[in-house]
Amino acid sequence: MSSQAEVIARNARKAGNVLKVLSDEQRIFILHKIHDALKENAGAIKVANEVDLKVANETGIKPSLIKRLDLFKGDKFEIMLQGIQEIAELEDPVGKVLMARELDEGLTLYKVTAPVGVLLVIFESRPEVIANITALAIKSGNAGILKGGKESVNTFREMSRIINDCIEKYEPECHVPVNAVQLIETRQDVSDLLNQDDYIDLVVPRGSNALVKQIKNNTKIPVLGHADGICSVYVAKDADIEKAKRIVYDAKTNYPAGCNAMETLLINREAKNWEDVLTNLITKGDVTVHLSEDVKEAYLQKLQASNLLTDKIRSKIVLAEESDFYREFLSLDCAVKFVNSTEDAISHINQHSSKHTDSIITENEASANKFMRGIDSAGVYWNASTRFADGFRYGFGAEVGISTAKIHARGPVGLDGLVTYQYQMRGDGQIAGDYLGAGGKKAFVHKDLDINNIVL
């Protein structure tokens, strides 16, 4: 007998097989209809959202979380609706020709993008995310199984009902299948689905690092996400210290809770006026610096020598523990260490970082190139803040998530993280046995064709 999870997963696979062959127009059509349906049913969604808010208030949830649950605060609902339309109008990620090669006369090989298939997306309680993920999944031709945070269950249920009713209504017209988007509600459902690797192709957790870690440890399905964001900035010997001050300050303080915030600062002990970077962080940014012993000693010496050591600075200095260099503070804290060279910085980062984004500050191009080639992370920056690691800043139109995996999708992931590729071969009866290597005499031509001129 099939488990409930298997039924959900199998239905998603079937829906995915239908979605895969639909045209961009059909996918755009349903996204606009979903937009309209959510807009028309704003009243019902608001009622459901109020139930969630009432429950949240009663159970004494933090005000910051309650603010996130409120879908109708300010223009959140309108922005959500607009987001669906924006995703609908993005360039079609499916069916793009990546390579075309003539193997022989009348025998041509094409490498073409195709949907991954079935996505299991797990996200937090912000109710607008369900619309965003629905749009991303359908636009990329994938079936989605969605699980949102339990605090918004009533809102999710209502929105999912509206979306599914809309898809069902227009199925005869545009063929987007009913099971294109399925909402699941319990954690048990999630853990059962994590075993459905025959049917589910990719898990996309968008939530806390603890959640991502737990999912990675409990599934054989590839996971698109990041469990940690331990980003480093390296102030090299030839750094322009004004740039270093600005970048380090931005990387740490612009949004400390972001996964692209700096957590570790590496300083070349020969960098001129490196102490200004720390003083700026502390006095302007209110950052607590966790200094390794030699940095602490040298910093205090410099400040005392120039009479700049204040009580405020003193209060913001902590002696770093080794574990601080593996730590994602997510707060106005950072770990600071001396290194002797770019090689040392590379070696420290490759050992300690989470392969997210790391930056070098230097005026020396050779050092910058060495750093960018040597660091094993998704993002390697030169004289720029790690905070740029973001799908919108990269110009992706939509962000699916940020990945610290090393294959498939790395760093900020746009719609192209939800597609893979297939090889299409178009022939006229050719058989391998006619060619060299398989018993025949014909040779292959292997002539690459200009992909800009190809319409399949």
Added chain:
Amino acid sequence: MSSQAEVIARNARKAGNVLKVLSDEQRIFILHKIHDALKENAGAIKVANEVDLKVANETGIKPSLIKRLDLFKGDKFEIMLQGIQEIAELEDPVGKVLMARELDEGLTLYKVTAPVGVLLVIFESRPEVIANITALAIKSGNAGILKGGKESVNTFREMSRIINDCIEKYEPECHVPVNAVQLIETRQDVSDLLNQDDYIDLVVPRGSNALVKQIKNNTKIPVLGHADGICSVYVAKDADIEKAKRIVYDAKTNYPAGCNAMETLLINREAKNWEDVLTNLITKGDVTVHLSEDVKEAYLQKLQASNLLTDKIRSKIVLAEESDFYREFLSLDCAVKFVNSTEDAISHINQHSSKHTDSIITENEASANKFMRGIDSAGVYWNASTRFADGFRYGFGAEVGISTAKIHARGPVGLDGLVTYQYQMRGDGQIAGDYLGAGGKKAFVHKDLDINNIVL
């Protein structure tokens, strides 16, 4: 205390970090030196190989396997040496610019290929494979941990010694590190290494399907490989039956042990003269056809009506069981079934195939397009034999393996399956806080640059 596996994996990671920054010239240099060293030490390798052959003969191994162990049979050794040089001279897979985008004046984002990092490659007993894999790993800037079949242990050990001595000798000159290639010898080592997901980025099993399955079930590291090759050919309603005969015959008989051989034949019951496809397979190809009940009945009727039913044909007909449609025969057998439409064929294949390669035979372009978009496999062919699914036939220069995974690398995989990408950002002190969305006023430009004009 670190386990032996952890030490090996950590050393590989360190070596990988060094290899990552080497130039193509340095990688080419060492590959030619390895070529020379293996050539010069042919005598010692032959002695080791003879020990393996002697042991194999004594333990009564199958002659076909012994033939595979013999590295000096015919021109096998010379072809192996030539292969190293060919891989050395392939286009550098590392550092290719895939995308370049101006985010703002002086702030540019590049998507650049980079080595995956550390490969664990497990292969069979053919001794020449160690040279091939060494060349592929080094050329792509990856560190390799290699485990070959135990029947060739003496040959592997000798070749690995020669390769490592050579790398050590030239390390001062070209900086390819000693642990770039490490040979391991026992199955226990493999299973310990499969837990080292902190250090190993990709497992490449090149061997039996049982091996691949076992590895996939025992590691969280991504696996590049295929556990099954259940390829189908669909003879559609509008098939040119002469093409169908040729293609089906080639797909099944050209090399039945190949993973790209046809295992399932789907026939549209309205295809004209479909019975000729079966008769050709049986009489010319000596294939045993496992027919579903309705195909068997219809086929016998047709043959009796035209007086073509022979004892040979009768002897090659077997009634198919449902499990035959999930079966990789790897022999002169195939399962045959009627379907009513291209949709039915797609649905059967998406449910039963191993996502390797599937082909439609038809003169109707609309059906072909429907099939190619609908099938969820790495290769989707129109009027061509599934046997074309092969790295050399695709023009990849070298084949790393064939993948049935859905992400990272699909189908035949060339050197590009051993690289991933990184985002490089080159700036001049830019911070996120100056831009819209992060507290500032500046807007992003997001202007794509022509990647053909970029040298980093």
